[in-house]
Amino acid sequence: MKRVAVLIFLSLFLPSVVGWNGQLCSNVKYQKSIEAVALDNSTIYASCSYRAIANSSGLIGIYYLGTTGAYSINGTKLWEVDSGFVVKLIPIEDGVLVGSLGSLLRLNKTGNYTGRFITKYKLYDFILNGSYIYIASGDMFTKNMSKGVLYKLYLNNLTQIWSLNFTDLLGRVRVGKVIYVGSGYPSGFAGKLKFGRLYGVSPEGKILWQVELGEWVRDLEVWRGDAVVGTGYNGTGHVLLVDYNGNILWNETLFYVEDILVNGDTAYVGGYKGVAAIDLRKRKVRWELELPYRVKALALYKGKLLAGSGEFKTKDGTVYSVGTLYVIDPKDGKILKEIPTGYVRSISSRDKFVVVGTGSNIFMVFKEDEIIPKSICGPGLLLLLFLLGKKLKKG
Secondary structure, eight states, X not given: OHHHHHHHHXXXXXXXXXXXXXXXXXXOOSOEEEXXXXXXXXXXXXXXXXXXXXXXXXXXXXXXXXXXXXXXXXXXXXXXXXXXXXXXXXXXXXXXXXXXXXXXXXXXXXXXXXXXXXXXSEEEEEEEETTEEEEEEEEEEETTEEEEEEEEEETTTXXXXXXXXXXXXXXXXXXXXXXXXXXXXXXXXXXXXXXXXXXXXXXXXXXXXXXXXXXXXXXXXEETTEEEEEEEBTTEEEEEEEOTTSOEEEEEEEEOEEEEEXXXXXXXXXXXXXXXXXXXXXXXXEEEEXXXXXXXXXXXXXXXXXXXXXXXXXXXXXXXXXXXXXXXXXTTOOEEEEEEOSSEXXXXXXTTEEEEEETTSEEEEEEHHHHSOOOOOSHHHHHHHHHXXXXXXXX
């Protein structure tokens, strides 16, 4: 009886499950990180990305490379294939869409390539909207010259419906009452030139309007059909609400924005100084939480806000990844739990699992009991302790 009582007590206070870690492109000598992770019902997808530097005949070339792999929920590796430097993953019914800097790939459940669309410039973002895919691509060629292309594709075969040219580096795309396209260096990339605009584009591929922002569009989401825009440049940033006609409804000075997550009428914003919650309906900041490192990725899980933070540190020529996954009460910004992870570069959550990609080239799979804090309090706890004490005494 004593042993049973102890087991009952431990089961109430200790995690009942333990997650696992995975790693890709382990033989690559360059600094690498898990820039994208995604979950579907039975599969975990993750992408390892890195820059390879080659010196040939006195010319230095930089190549953006990487691999994408799939794992079962229990940790069995299913496959790993070359994919280039991946910025985003979106699971689909028969596999996964892989957005790498040079192209959009379609992989099936067994890791075979079933489609590829090559972009003219670097692919920085893409979004799936029903049967269509929209791609934002761009590049900077000289100090004062950048170009970009917005594409619309069919999902089933990745064929192009239309493309729209810009004299701007496109970094973000979302679909609301119109197609919203943001220019500037998106989260994860940076340059010296200060610029940034938001465009409204029709479903037929016509530019309807543009808004000068003066700062890079770091992230972009949609609320009730309108655009929620997060900007950043040189340590400062703003959050704006822009309607489908290009009117700025609200402009709030905040920190340098990196990620936006919209849930209901609330926008959660992560960036260089921490996290903030914004009431979009009332157009005001509900709470703001300062953290030691910048917040690169946000997710919601079981009613809790997950904020992945960190940075790269260099010591004696070695690059280190430092950071934390914070579990936050979304109502008031209170930190409920801190999980040491290293620099969090990506997060995906679904059902009973959370996957975190880090700058250490490790992705971590957490089960629910490792993320959600357990608490038992009040008279129920006193009664439990009393009953357990009596059982132990009898034993």
